[in-house]
Amino acid sequence: MNDVRPFRLETAQADLDDLRERLGRVRWPDEVPGLGWRYGAPLAHVKELAARWRDGYDWRAAEAEINRHDQFVTEIDGQRIHFLHVRSADPDALPLLITHGWPSSPVEYLDVIEPLRRDFHLVIPSLPGYGLSGPTTETGWGSTRIARAWLELMTRLGHDRFGVQGGDWGTWISREAGVLAPERVVGMHGNGIICFPIGAPGELDGLTEVERERLAFRESYLTEQYGYKLIQSARPQTFAYGMADSPVALLSWFASVYHEWSDGGVDPDRLLTTATIYWLTNTAGSAARSFAETPDTEQDTGVEWELKPATVPTSISVFPKDVLRPIRRFAERDNNIVGWVEHERGGTFAALERPEAFAADVRAFFTSLR
Incomplete structure (x- = not known):
């Protein structure tokens, strides 16, 4: 089945009414005062987001914004795939495949x-x-x-x-596309990349203060934030019931x-749009x-997997x-790193938080290749 069909997002009003009704009868948990974000999303923060989702957020405006761009669906390997395909006015423009996380x-x-x-x-x-x-x-x-x-x-x-670009897990998928078809992928840009020390002799010698802070963050991530991954990778079906039945459970998790x-730069309405799509x-x-x-889960559970070197720029x-x-010396071990840009602000969702910087980096890299 190779057909590519136009798609338009059209939400039944009954589904929006159901969401609003659920948001109006939430059973809220208690919390210990003064903990902030230490135990997860604070009650006041989630209440504020939920109230906006119910009474202040305009899904129809978000739906219209998405529909301004050409969208399609197709079936590949038995799976429905939705994507945006936004063509440049320049017929010779480079195709760029962007993968989210x-x-x-x-x-x-x-x-x-x-x-x-x-x-x-653009193919997104x-x-x-x-x-x-x-x-x-x-x-x-x-x-x-x-x-x-x-x-x-x-x-x-x-x-x-074409070129490939990815963030979060999308960096790994983009990298894999280059590994599988280096003759087709002209280059890969990632905001972040998955890489880590492997215990080789001397690999930690001469690290800068910033690089040591990144290693320390990795340790704190594994102890404080890795619960997202452990729960979803170990018991995703049990996890799914709350996500399917309660919009506030989904919202608080996201x-x-x-x-x-x-880095605090995500527009709440963009978050609510993504939450609404998942809901x-x-x-x-x-x-x-x-x-x-995901590869690091397979590694953690002892399933053998091979990290193949990526040769694309x-x-x-x-x-x-x-x-x-990431730390560049670790990224260079298995990747053909030809560019490295350090930013002072921004986080995982760079295209949301720092759109101008994100676009400038992507444009500069692929322009250098051409």
Whole structure:
């Protein structure tokens, strides 16, 4: 099945009424005063977001904004794939495949579409099992399978050679596309990249203060924030019931991540748009299943996996509050790093937080390759 069909987001009013009704009868938990974010999203913060979601947020405006861009769906390897395909006015523009991470969607890139389309034909899919791609129906949708699906998608769109860009888990998927088809991928840009020390002799010698802080953050992440991944990778089905039945459960889970993995620059309405997409498509549980497929989970549980070297030219933009805070010497071990940009502000959702800086980095890197 190779057909690519136009798609338009059209939400039934009954679904919005149901969401609003649920938001109006929340059973709130208690909390210990004075803890702030130490135990997770504070009650006052979630109440404020939920009240805005119910009475101040305009989903129809968000829906219209998404629909201003050409969208399509197709089926690849038995899975529905939704994507934006925004063509540049320049017929010779480089195709650029952008992959989001968790808990995200193409909404993350709405603010950079216009500046980037001057130089690129943009292809921005929803990950399998996430949002408008709908739930997955089987296991196995790890980074390699998704990368293969992305290569098939670009073939169907007539893009023989193209660049790839990714954030969060999207960096790994983008990297995999380059590993699988280096003759097609002209370069890879990531805001962040997954890399870490492997215990080799002397690899920690001469680290700068900033690099040591990044290693320390990795340790604190594993002890304080890794619960997101452990729960979703170990018991995603049990986790899914609360996400499917309670919009506030979903909202609080996402709000915690957007707070802890960002630099405070995410527009609350962008967060609510992403939460609404996951709620309407009932894919928070399906997206959680993808955590059982990620490479570091496989490593943690003892399943053998091989890190294959990536040869395509790669540039990394490092944002200080990103959950991925790479150290260049570790990234260079298995990647062809030709560019490295350190930013003073920003986090995991760079296209939302620092759209101008994000777009400038992407444009500069791929321009240098051409």
